[in-house]
Amino acid sequence: xxxxxxxxxxxxxxxxxxxxxxxxxxxxxxxxxxxxxxxxxxxxxxxxxxxxxxxxxxxxxxxxxxxxxxxxxxxxxxxxxxxxxxxxxxxxxxxxxxxxxxxxxxxxxxxxxx
Amino acid sequence: xxxxxxxxxxxxxxxxxxxxxxxxxxxxxxxxxxxxxxxxxxxxxxxxxxxxxxxxxxxxxxxxxxxxxxxxxxxxxxxxxxxxxxxxxxxxxxxxxxxxxxxxxxxxxxx
Numbered sequence: 001x002x003x004x005x006x007x008x009x010x011x012x013x014x015x016x017x018x019x020x021x022x023x024x025x026x027x028x029x030x031x032x033x034x035x036x037x038x039x040x041x042x043x044x045x046x047x048x049x050x051x052x053x054x055x056x057x058x059x060x061x062x063x064x065x066x067x068x069x070x071x072x073x074x075x076x077x078x079x080x081x082x083x084x085x086x087x088x089x090x091x092x093x094x095x096x097x098x099x100x101x102x103x104x105x106x107x108x109x110x111x112x113x114x
Numbered sequence: 115x116x117x118x119x120x121x122x123x124x125x126x127x128x129x130x131x132x133x134x135x136x137x138x139x140x141x142x143x144x145x146x147x148x149x150x151x152x153x154x155x156x157x158x159x160x161x162x163x164x165x166x167x168x169x170x171x172x173x174x175x176x177x178x179x180x181x182x183x184x185x186x187x188x189x190x191x192x193x194x195x196x197x198x199x200x201x202x203x204x205x206x207x208x209x210x211x212x213x214x215x216x217x218x219x220x221x222x223x224x225x
Binding site for chain 2 (some may be wrong): 094096106
């Protein structure tokens, strides 16, 4: 089945130690998004790629970076994780050509910062 | 993005219909109404969307008020698997494909 895959599902990192979260898709969608979801809160968009074009949300901290080496893969890099960065990180994709702009989400990676 | 207002929580009984309301009094003419749901420990999943007319799909129905200032997501027969947070989101259809999630409604389904 075509899908959005996130690895790992659970990630533990130390305060200040860089960490990379991965997302891959078999849907061949143009757009890939990264969201942060803290406990009992709604998902919050960090940034997205439209093909190779990177679009950062205005309030996304500089500590968060992203890479999209090809259509299928997208990475979220947290350069120096703080305790406040512990959250679920969700990857999503969208088929812009369909114009319904449905987003397809992966299962998320739960990040713990110790 | 225009704002939506949803009840924090609702309860339903299994096999009964559920009507989840959403107010969006500041909706503009190009705003689409999207509904997503998030089951426990999973990513959100698309449910349905509409612009002006009522919409049906295999998961749910979307009833949109004539003035578009409110809408209702209808689950025709709730199951335990429908217990989730339901998000009502307005998306600017002009050129914006991003979604801004609000707080949503936590739906509890009783057996």
